[in-house]
Structures are given as structure tokens and as C-alpha cells.
Amino acid sequence: MSRLAVVCGGSRGIGGAVALLLAERGCRVVVLSRDQDSARAAMEALPGGDHLSLSCDVSKEQEVQRSFETIQKTCGSVSYLVNAAGINRDSLLLRTPPDLMVSMLHTNLLGSMLTCRAALRSMLRPPGGAIVNIGSVVGLKGNAGQSVYSASKSGLQGFTRSLAKEVASRNVRVNLLLP
Template sequence: MNIYYSVIRDALLLRMTPEEMVAVLHTNLLGSMLTCRAALRSMLHTQGAAIVNIGSVVGLKGNSGQCVYSASKAGLEGFTRSLAKEVASRNIRVNLLAPGFIHTDMTAGLREEAGARSIPLGRFGTPDEIAQAALFLLESSYITGQVLVVDGGLQLAM
């Protein structure tokens, strides 16, 4: 399983410096790619190995002020699907988890009441709910190259 920290720097594209853009892309996209690459060698000899990359609903739908973050997470979808094709013959599964608003340090500055109005289930998710979804993907031996959206229905409202 791919575990890393995500970086977000919300700003209109014209206000972001190239250095900020590179930091977001390096952490969110290149970081996942390098982690997967490092893990694959040992996975080649493991029956039923699986990778779960962590994306975002923003990578699927986009969001104003989050062009670079969205691009980094959208890149994970293409990377995940391509890697799934590359390693399927070795019985390694690769999937992407795309959370919505989840109670984390990254969302701590957001007012839940305002954000929850746009979520059909009416609340932010919890880290445990994301962990359960990741476990589902890790244990599902016939799922690969897929995106599992865990967002309380947020995409329905977008």
C-alpha cells in the first residue's frame, strides 16, 4: 500500500510560482510513482500483491483554485491504470482511492458546516472510512485499474 503525505497549495494558477507547482507535483505524483517503483521489486514474488494509490475527487472533477493539485491527482489516475496493465500478468493489482472531504490536517482549516452542505450525506468523512475503503481494495482479488470514489456523494453534487 502506498502511504505518503499529500501536498496542497490552493491558489489561482497565475498566482502560483513554478517552485510551488513543482513541490505539489513532486510530492503528489512523483512521490507515488517512486514509492510504487520501490515496492514493486518485492511484490513480484508475492502472491496477491496490491497497491492502493491515494488520489482525490478534485483529480476527477477539478476545482477552481486547485489547478496544480487537481493535475497531480488526475495524473495518479492515468499512472494507476497504466501500472495496473503493466503488472497484471504478475498478479499485482493497482487501484486508486479518490476521497472527498475527510477530517485530516489538510481540511482542518475548512468550515465543515459550509462544506457539508455540498455533500449529499451531509458530513465530512473520517480517516477510518478511507482506511476501510483501502482495505476493501487490498482484499478484493479481482479488482485492478479502478478508481474507488469515497466522498459521501460529493461528485453527485458537483
């Protein structure tokens, strides 16, 4: 039986490339995207069969819970989770409206927290699995015009390190990539 991989933000960009690689390596892939049509198109382009696509805005707790309940019922336990969903709207802090700040923080940081929590429910029974969060070098170095984005990615780094320590004894690996 192939291992199940959930790729948040799997319809394009880094997430799309990761979904393709996982499918090529024999995983059953669940593509999550805010846009159902994009998720379906990305899923249909994957080699092999029996993949799944779901519409899910990772910044919304109810949608994440519903999506992972569907995944558990239809596909079984999650072996791999990749958090590649993210948004960036470059803007100087003085020109960034609060609703855009909240949107970036909710998608880039809270979204990964929510999906990790949802996926861990199945990864811990039986123990084992891997989570990869996609961060950014900007979270380490900063960049003019990206203070909010940088803050969200810095937070993701701290979250990933702490979560790795929380679940290491249960044979779940948690890592952060900084493209």
C-alpha cells in the first residue's frame, strides 16, 4: 500500500512540484488548494492513480478540520504533510492595511499550525511520518517591503523547531525548508 501525502498549496508553484515528485515516487497524493478547479487540474496531471483533490483554505480552522476528516475517511492515515500554501503581498509596513497583515499571518503561519495539528492526529497512531513546512530565507534575513511576510515565515521557523521537539519521541519528523 502506498503512503499518503497531503500537499497544502499543491496546485502550483513549489507545492505543485512537490506533489508531482511524491506521485512519481509512488505516493498517493492529496492536493489541497483554495481553488477546487486548480486542485483538480493539478491532481489529474499527477502520474499514477487514486489521488484526491480538495478545496481548502488553510487559514480557516473549519475547512482544515473538514478536509482532514474527509482525507481520513476516504484515504486513511497521513504519512507525509507538506505545507506549501502561502501568500505574499510586498508592501512597506506603513502602507500595509491590517486586513492584509492578518491574511498573510493566517495563511502562512496559522494555516501550517492548523494543518499540522489535523495531520498529527493520524500520524501518531501508529507513530511515524514526516512534515515539511516551506518557509523562506526572508524569514531569517528580512527584506525591505516584506516585513509582514518575513514575520510570518520567522514564526513558521520557531513553530517548526518546537513542533519537531514535541513529536520526535513519536517518530514524526518535522522540518523547515527555506527556498
